[in-house]
Amino acid sequence: MQHSAPSFREFSDRFRSLETTLSRELFREHRDQMRVKKEETAAENLRRIIDATLRLANRKGFQSMSLRDLSAETGLSAGGLYAYIRSKDDLVRLIQRHGVALTLRSLEDAIAAADGPRDKLRAAIRAHLFLTETMQPWFYFSYMEAKNLPRRETREAIRSEVAVEELFTGIIRAGQARGVFRNGDPQLLAGMIKALLQDWYLKRWKHRQRNVSVECYADAVQNMVEHAVLVPPYDEAPAAAHNATCEEG
Amino acid sequence: MQHSAPSFREFSDRFRSLETTLSRELFREHRDQMRVKKEETAAENLRRIIDATLRLANRKGFQSMSLRDLSAETGLSAGGLYAYIRSKDDLVRLIQRHGVALTLRSLEDAIAAADGPRDKLRAAIRAHLFLTETMQPWFYFSYMEAKNLPRRETREAIRSEVAVEELFTGIIRAGQARGVFRNGDPQLLAGMIKALLQDWYLKRWKHRQRNVSVECYADAVQNMVEHAVLVPPYDEAPAAAHNATCEEG
DNA sequence: TTGTATCGAACGAACGTTCGCTATATGGTT
DNA sequence: AACCATATAGCGAACGTTCGTTCGATACAA
Known part of the structure; x- marks a missing residue:
C-alpha cells in the first residue's frame, strides 16, 4: 500500500509520547x-x-x-x-545524552513504517526534518558545541551522526538494487542529503525570516533529492496535504 | 562558446595572486x-x-x-x-576581515567569466568549493565562531553569507527567465545549494577520510543541482578533466 | 526538631593584559 | 675597525578580574 507523506502535526503527536518516555529515563x-x-x-x-x-x-x-x-x-x-x-562538564554531558537516543529511535521507526525505497526515503527525510524542528535548540547546540564536549561525548556525537547517514546510505543501496534509484555513490548521496537536512536547524533564523515552514522545506528537499536519485521519467511529487504558501512570489 | 568546467589546479593558480594582493592590503x-x-x-x-x-x-x-x-x-x-x-577580540576581527572580501570577489569573477545560466551555475559551484578548499580553516572558523564575534563582525559575516546566496538566486532567476531552468522558489533553491557547498568545509574530515576529492565532490553537487534545476531531458554532465576515482567501491 | 532546598560569600585557579627588563641589531662617531 | 648610543623585538613575572566550585548559614516544611 502507498502511504501519503506524514504531516508535521501527525509527527508531533507520535513524538510527544516518545519524548516523555525518554525524558523520564534520563x-x-x-x-x-x-x-x-x-x-x-x-x-x-x-x-x-x-x-x-x-x-x-x-x-x-x-x-x-x-x-x-x-x-x-x-x-x-x-x-x-x-x-x-x-559540574559544568556534567551539564553538557547531560544535555548531549538527552538527544542522541531520540534521533536514531525516531528515524528508525519512521523508516520501518514505510514500504519501498522511495517511500522510505521520503519518510526518513520528513522524520529528520520534523524531529529537528521540534528539538531545534538541542540539535543546534549539539552541532556547534560538539568539539567542546568531553572526549567520550564527542565520539558519541560523531557515531550518532555517522549512524544517521548510514540509514540513508542503506535506503539508497536498496533502491539501487531494485533498479528504482539511479546509480551513483550512495555514501556521497547520503552525505549530501544530510547536508540539506542539517541546514534546516543550523539556519533556522533564515527560514523563519522568510516564512518557510517545515512542510514547505520538506517538500523542497524531497523534490531535489528525488530528481537527483530516481530513474527518469520522474513524476512530480503530489502537493503535500498542508496548505502552505511555499512558492508564491 | 562553451567553457569546460575549470579544474582545481587552474583555480589555485589564479587564486594565488589575488590572495597575496589582499594579504598585503590587510x-x-x-x-x-x-x-x-x-x-x-x-x-x-x-x-x-x-x-x-x-x-x-x-x-x-x-x-x-x-x-x-x-x-x-x-x-x-x-x-x-x-x-x-x-586584544583577543582584535585578533578575531583581524582574521574575520581577512576572508570576507576574498569570497565575494572570487565568486563574482568566476561567474562573470562564464556564459549562460547553466555555465554560470557550474562556475559558481566550482569556484565556491575550490575557494573553501584552499581556505578551509578560515571558513570553518568563520562559521563556527560567528556568534562569538564582536557585533560589527557578526553582522558583516551574515551580510557576506546573504550576498553569496543572492549570487545563486540571481543565476537561478536568469535561468528561469530564459526557460533553461525549471520553475521553483529561487531563494529556497539557492539556500539548498549553499547547504551542499558549506558541507564541504564543515565536514572536511569526513570527506578526507573517505578519499573524496574536491573535484569529485564538485561533480556530485553539480549533478544533483542540475538534475533538480534543469528542464528535462537532462544530458548527463561530461566527466570532468581530472582523473579522480570518484565512484569506485 | 529534623531534614531538605536554597542561598550567597568566599576560595583557588586561570584568564586577558600590562610593564619593566634584557638582548640584539642599527648607525653614526672616533 | 672599534666603540658607544639608541631603538626595537621579545620576554616572563605580576596584576586585577572572572571563572567554576565549595561550604556554612538560612528558610521552610514535615
Whole structure:
C-alpha cells in the first residue's frame, strides 16, 4: 500500500509520547547525581536548567556562558545549581545524552513504517526534518558545541551522526538494487542529503525570516533529492496535504 | 562558446595572486596597530599568529583557546603577542576581515567569466568549493565562531553569507527567465545549494577520510543541482578533466 | 526538631593584559 | 675597525578580574 507523506502535526503527536518516555529515563539515570529528592521540583528545575543552558549557549556559546549567567536565567543561585549538576562538564554531558537516543529511535521507526525505497526515503527525510524542528535548540547546540564536549561525548556525537547517514546510505543501496534509484555513490548521496537536512536547524533564523515552514522545506528537499536519485521519467511529487504558501512570489 | 568546467589546479593558480594582493592590503591596514616596525618579521609573525589561532580555535573553540596556548603554539611569549594584536577580540576581527572580501570577489569573477545560466551555475559551484578548499580553516572558523564575534563582525559575516546566496538566486532567476531552468522558489533553491557547498568545509574530515576529492565532490553537487534545476531531458554532465576515482567501491 | 532546598560569600585557579627588563641589531662617531 | 648610543623585538613575572566550585548559614516544611 502507498502511504501519503506524514504531516508535521501527525509527527508531533507520535513524538510527544516518545519524548516523555525518554525524558523520564534520563531523569531516573541522573537522579542519584542530584541532591534534590522530591521528584516534582527536581524534574521541573532540571528542565529549567537545560532549557536555559540551550538558550544561553546557542546565543553566545557554551564556554562564554558562565554559571552566573545560568544562575540569573534560571532564577537559582550559583550554589543552588550544584544541587542538580556535578559540574559544568556534567551539564553538557547531560544535555548531549538527552538527544542522541531520540534521533536514531525516531528515524528508525519512521523508516520501518514505510514500504519501498522511495517511500522510505521520503519518510526518513520528513522524520529528520520534523524531529529537528521540534528539538531545534538541542540539535543546534549539539552541532556547534560538539568539539567542546568531553572526549567520550564527542565520539558519541560523531557515531550518532555517522549512524544517521548510514540509514540513508542503506535506503539508497536498496533502491539501487531494485533498479528504482539511479546509480551513483550512495555514501556521497547520503552525505549530501544530510547536508540539506542539517541546514534546516543550523539556519533556522533564515527560514523563519522568510516564512518557510517545515512542510514547505520538506517538500523542497524531497523534490531535489528525488530528481537527483530516481530513474527518469520522474513524476512530480503530489502537493503535500498542508496548505502552505511555499512558492508564491 | 562553451567553457569546460575549470579544474582545481587552474583555480589555485589564479587564486594565488589575488590572495597575496589582499594579504598585503590587510597587512598595511593593520600596520599602525602593531608595535613591530620591520616589515619582514612583522608579516611573518602575523601570519604565524593567524595560522596558529585557526589551528587551535578550530580544534577546541576560540573561547577555550587561551593566549597562553597561542603563545606556546607560535613560539612567542605572552607579552610578545601584544606587539602584533591589541586584544583577543582584535585578533578575531583581524582574521574575520581577512576572508570576507576574498569570497565575494572570487565568486563574482568566476561567474562573470562564464556564459549562460547553466555555465554560470557550474562556475559558481566550482569556484565556491575550490575557494573553501584552499581556505578551509578560515571558513570553518568563520562559521563556527560567528556568534562569538564582536557585533560589527557578526553582522558583516551574515551580510557576506546573504550576498553569496543572492549570487545563486540571481543565476537561478536568469535561468528561469530564459526557460533553461525549471520553475521553483529561487531563494529556497539557492539556500539548498549553499547547504551542499558549506558541507564541504564543515565536514572536511569526513570527506578526507573517505578519499573524496574536491573535484569529485564538485561533480556530485553539480549533478544533483542540475538534475533538480534543469528542464528535462537532462544530458548527463561530461566527466570532468581530472582523473579522480570518484565512484569506485 | 529534623531534614531538605536554597542561598550567597568566599576560595583557588586561570584568564586577558600590562610593564619593566634584557638582548640584539642599527648607525653614526672616533 | 672599534666603540658607544639608541631603538626595537621579545620576554616572563605580576596584576586585577572572572571563572567554576565549595561550604556554612538560612528558610521552610514535615
